[in-house]
Amino acid sequence: MNKETVQKALAELKKQPKRQFSQSYDMVINLKNIMIKSNPVDFFVTLHYPKGKKVKVACFGGLALSEEAKKHCDLLISEEDFPKYKDPKVAKKLAQQYDYFVAQATLMPKIAAAFGKVLGVRGKMPNPKLGCVVPPNANLEPLVAKLNKTVRLRANKATNLQCMVGKDSQPDDEIVDNIITIHQAAVKNLPNESQNIKSVALKLTMGKPVNL
Secondary structure (H helix, E strand, O other), X not given: OOHHHHHHHHHHHHOOOOOOOOOEEEEEEEEOOOOOOOOOEEEEEEOOOOOOOOOOEEEEOOHHHHHHHHHHOOEEEOHHHHHHHOOHHHHHHHHHHXXXXXXXXXXXXXXXXXXXXXXXXXXXXXXXXHOOEEOOOOOOHHHHXXXXXXXXXXXXXXXXXXXXXXXOOOOHHHHHHHHHHHHHHHHHHOOOHHHHEEEEEEEEOOOOOEEO
């Protein structure tokens, strides 16, 4: 996949009927020659440009991290708040409402005990690889900025990967860069690299897909 191929696909999408709202560009990578049930695919990609949608970040933090969490995250959950989420329905609602969870490292054992069942099955436990497990004195601003440029590609049932790569209000160069970055990351994270990719398509929210 190269820049010219992606630019051509974007030009085709722009010919489709305009909508009275800003549409998202969605990328779909169809897979082949891979047994998803025994070899689930799940990885994160940090893009060079925003994907056009602000993520919601919740932070499990103590007193030392509370000011940073209040300043840069959408929700602070202190240890004193944990009992509020004992009801599985309340915990599930929390998991649905927030895209990423950040945690103070010293609280991780208690977070795992209180939220592990709900967040774990959804793949939303604070992820050390993403930098989401932090010391009490952490600066959360760069982490939240990074999460807003991060997409997750996951296939554990259907044989495709899909994610939002931007909005039609963004410059084309940003969309092109995001698409190529995601494609390169997918190749690296698949067992047989490009041999596991059947096709790649790009579509607008209300539009028909265009093959890349």
